[in-house]
Amino acid sequence: MTAPDTGIDVTQLLLAWNTGETDARDQLMMVVYEELRRIAGGQLAGEKQGHTLQTTALVNEAYLRLVDQTRVHWRNRAHFFGIAAQLMRRILVDHARRRYAAKRGGGVTLLEFEDSITPRSKRGVDLVVLDDILTRLESFDADAARLVELRYFGGLTIEETAEVLGSSPATVKREWATARAWMHRELTRGPKT
Amino acid sequence: MSQDRWSQVKALFQQALERDGAERSEFIRGVTGDDTTLRYELESLLSSHDEAGTFLSNPPGAAAAEVLQLDDDAPLTGKRVGPYRVLRRVGRGGTGSVYLAVRDDEEFQQRVALKVIRRGMATEEMLNRFRSERQILASIDHPNIARLLDGGSTEDGLPYFVMEYIEGESIHHYCDNNRLSLKARIELFRTVCDAVQVAHQNLIVHRDLKPGNILVTSDGKAKLLDFGIAKLLNPELNADAHDPTMLELRVMTPEYASPEQMQGRAVTTASDVYSLGVLLYELLTGHRPYSVSNLPLHEMEVLVSTVEPPLPSEIVGQSAEEPGRDGGVREITPESVAQGRQASPDRLSRDLVGDLDNIVRKALRKEAPRRYSSVERLSDDLGNHLEGRPVLARPDTLGYRASKFLGRHRVPTAMAATALVFGVLLTATIFLQSRRVAAERDRATQQALRAEAVSDFLQDVLAAADPIEGMGRDVSVLASVEEAVPRIAATFVGQPELEGAVRHTIGRTFGRLGRFDEAEEQLRLALTTRRQLFGTDHPDIADTLNALGEVRYDLGDLDGAERLYDESLAMRQRVFGEPSAEVAASLDNLGNVYQDRFDTAEAERAYRGALEMRRAVFGTDHREIASSLNNVATVLHDREQLEAAEQLYRESLAISKNALGDRHPEVATSLNNLAVLLHDEGKYTEAEPAYRESLDISRDRLGDMHPDLVVSLVNFAMLLRELDRNDEAEELLLQSLAISESTWGPDGVPLGTAQRNLGDLALASGDPAGALAWFEQAIEIFSRKLPTDDVDLVFAQADKGRALIALGDHAAGEECLVVAYNSFLQSYGEEDSDVIEFAGWLADLYDAWDRPVLAASFRAVHEGAAKARPAELVGTP
Known part of the structure; x- marks a missing residue:
């Protein structure tokens, strides 16, 4: 299965990554980014539009589009979703940071956005702060941080996350509750280190 | 927080979660004891858990989607980057976006292309890749490659670089829009080849050659763009210092991807040759070789790796539909294609048949080494076509034959060459043959795949010298191999294994052609390469040691040969163990050394050792057994145990026929050996049909002009001469002459040997004038090609003397x-x-010349009274 524009075989990249290809990771990011963008842009002729994004997570859709499910091992799926979730995190946080910078008037910004992409009430959480907290969690519990990435930025359900990680839903649920509790506590304490 | 501490907190937190109310409080008190910090941790986490509500439970999918779209739709347009003002986005590559920009701090507003890494992509690896592309562009300066002008970082630290802005259209649209003729298309395509060749010379493989990356400007100049996924072959230049042998990933457009790229195997310059082949196909025919765009990848892979595309001359007669750029369907018909090339459909097809079909097919070979060995060669061959010269590329059937010639028959061919160069005139030169064949075959089995790759490289080189394929070109095998040597290093950069294999093979070829210095040089280089690659013990190292031994053996350096064979044998014993085919082959070669030292006991021991080992490996009824039996027979033959030898030869022959069929070339060799023995036994009536059968099989299976025929032709001629059937003998020798000339060229030593054989026969037939002419021709070749004390040259001079004496010219003869x-x-x-x-x-001369004193002196030498040798003659002419 091939990314339509680039001709890159994502399945192959995943398999290659599994065998230790150093190049595979950044190429994966490239393709996944491209596909996410296409899905987001609703550029897929004849595809369901609009509501799709609310019901199905972007990365899930990208996965179905990009990966030949008959050829990959669960570990490959974990790689894929890990990459995609990380990518989403970077895109969102980066965007939020730039908006901050623009408001502060610090330096020339490369890109400017409308201030109301998403209503503040719906956005719910300050992504820049959340990113800092997640980075701290990563420093002592990398697995938990990945889980948060998958669940939150990747939009996976408990069951999907369990499948991707090769774990049980019960374990994922416990770990998720723990990480979420910790992050919530840190968030409400304010962004200190 | 430390990881240990966190693990503890986490475990307790999760256990606490399973409890409610009072039970939970009690649990916490119990596990924390006096540790108030721990208690605070747990309690704060638990209350945070209870308060979290929907925290993190609404993934920001919609927001992300909006951001993704914004990211795409909010480019640098209108902004300044360094001294450049960005006008508009013109493209998006893998790692970044390309903008049209102007340098607006100058009077003259220069339009440039500005490539910036994509924001979301700025990982360390991506930055490396991006820098690598910049570095690649900086290292090439060619009129057909977009030039690098500048580079820097944007204000927020993203790297960018600035290239020449190419205003043009992609090459296939340009050709179609301007209705370029085939010739004009080929000429334009060749300028693209120049650009790619320059990249290759800079150790850069483009990896993504397709029309979209090749623009043609309004003044008709092709420009190669986008080295975004190009690969530097030289690791020292590579910022990532990737292992150059590592598998490449499939990152290119599938329609232009070579089979090795589709399969994720190593990508080399040959992959660019393939992609250029696809491009050429498309430019010539308006079709692509495969329509793969709608197939799942693994089907694409199978298709491209196994199915031959239609020939260009065939496809232009067909109609097809392809998706147009506007989303509709574009129909391609024979008429539309021909019209776009200013020709009629018939005419177009006729112009493509033959050369262009063959050239395209050679560029599109599925096995990389069978393609053109360089882009330059592809371009040169197109040049050959345009200028009406014969092209290198040949139809598939003949190519197949050539490959067979170099693959399977390369060995016996070489045997014939060695035998001719070193063999003594008209003596049975057969024994070497099947002894070596066995060793060769082991190698061939072991390395079948790689051997094919190497022989395909050589095939390209040798095509010009092949009597069938070479279209009369006056190029010898030797000249071709010599020409190949300087190309090895560049062709196999980053592929030490193939480089080792090619040098090994070329070294052996030199050896067979009698060029032992060059042979040793190449084999030593192969040995060094392989030792660096493989360390101490490896089958390939043992092979090269063995090959070096063969060169020393051919030089007559039996001690040197023995040392190398021993070293190879010991290594093979370690690597393969016993019994094994490889060890048996080494024993055979040692047997050759012992036999040449007349140490028949040792020789027999070695040969029989090999025979026993092969019986253990192959059973009783195998070609290897036939070969071993033959070797043992040669020892007995040497010892004049003719009956025993005859029995073994016959046994060997029977096994050969059984294992390979009655008409196999190796059966021909066996028959030849048996014939020589029967000849020696004086069983002429039995020897003759054996020779005839041997020759008949060889001619049938290998063709009339095959070098393998030479040995049997000469042996049989010798028999006929003894039977006083000189006319028949002459006919055979003339055939051997024709084969030698076409195989080894008009300057080749084998041709001189054939001439000498004919002279000898003429002299025996009472035609000294004819003989003199043959000998003089032979001497002319030998004195150019061989050192003055070479055996063949000295013999030819003695022969010439005999002819002169027979003609009555005593002084010149003397x-x-x-x-x-x-x-x-x-x-x-x-x-x-x-x-x-x-x-x-x-x-005899001095007797005839009436100089009795000299005659008596030499007669005394001749009759063994060496002490009576007339010392004063030494040194006089």
């Missing part, structure tokens, strides 16, 4: 004979059998 006599006397001493024979000829 001069020749004395030169030959002195040469051998100095090299081999007075008891050498040839010195003694020459002395006899000189005695």
